[in-house]
Amino acid sequence: MKLHIYSLIMFLNSYLTGLLTPVLSLALIDKGASLSNLSIILGLYALSVILLEVPSGVVADVFGRKRTFILSLTTFTVSFLLLLTNKGFIVLCIVMILYGFGRALGSGSFDALFIDYYIDNFGKDKLHNISTRLSVLDALGLSAGALSGGFFPDIADRFLNDPGPYDLNIIVRILLT
Numbered sequence: 001m002k003l004h005i006y007s008l009i010m011f012l013n014s015y016l017t018g019l020l021t022p023v024l025s026l027a028l029i030d031k032g033a034s035l036s037n038l039s040i041i042l043g044l045y046a047l048s049v050i051l052l053e054v055p056s057g058v059v060a061d062v063f064g065r066k067r068t069f070i071l072s073l074t075t076f077t078v079s080f081l082l083l084l085t086n087k088g089f090i091v092l093c094i095v096m097i098l099y100g101f102g103r104a105l106g107s108g109s110f111d112a113l114f115i116d117y118y119i120d121n122f123g124k125d126k127l128h129n130i131s132t133r134l135s136v137l138d139a140l141g142l143s144a145g146a147l148s149g150g151f152f153p154d155i156a157d158r159f160l161n162d163p164g165p166y167d168l169n170i171i172v173r174i175l176l177t
């Protein structure tokens with residue numbers, strides 16, 4: 001049963017990443033980024049992931065993988081609540097730095113937790129099975145998220161009363177986290 005729960009969490013985590021992939025730049029522009037500063041905002045995300053990747057591994061070693069993964073989800077939620085409720089260049093920079101911090105915290109913590117569970121229950125000789133499973137769940141989640149994320153702006157426009165065009169993507173991202 002725990003294997004199914006881990007699989008669902010892996011799928012949902014990838015789904016949530018894919019959910020904003022097709023519209024992230026557009027959502028940032030809608031929230032106040034200009035074309036000239038969009039690359040700065042996205043660059044801050046990439047820089048924060050790079051700079052925080054190793055320290056986040058230390059956090060996982062000290063506090064545990066499960067707590068680190070939960071902290072990554074909390075950081076994502078805070079960043080997307082800020083994105084949903086604010087506009088402007090400075091706020092968007094903070095949002096993307098927090099998003100990068102969440103990505104760095106979550107990048108290996110849950111995978112390692114899943115792999116440890118699998119080895120403990122099925123042995124190292126079946127490690128290739130979990131690697132394949134992780135890859136498939138990641139690809140399916142990203143694909144499903146990107147496909148549905150591309151439709152959410154149209155759904156929001158038709159059925160919701162005056163949200164931002166990409167707010168439904170952000171709301172679903174927050175709720176499913």
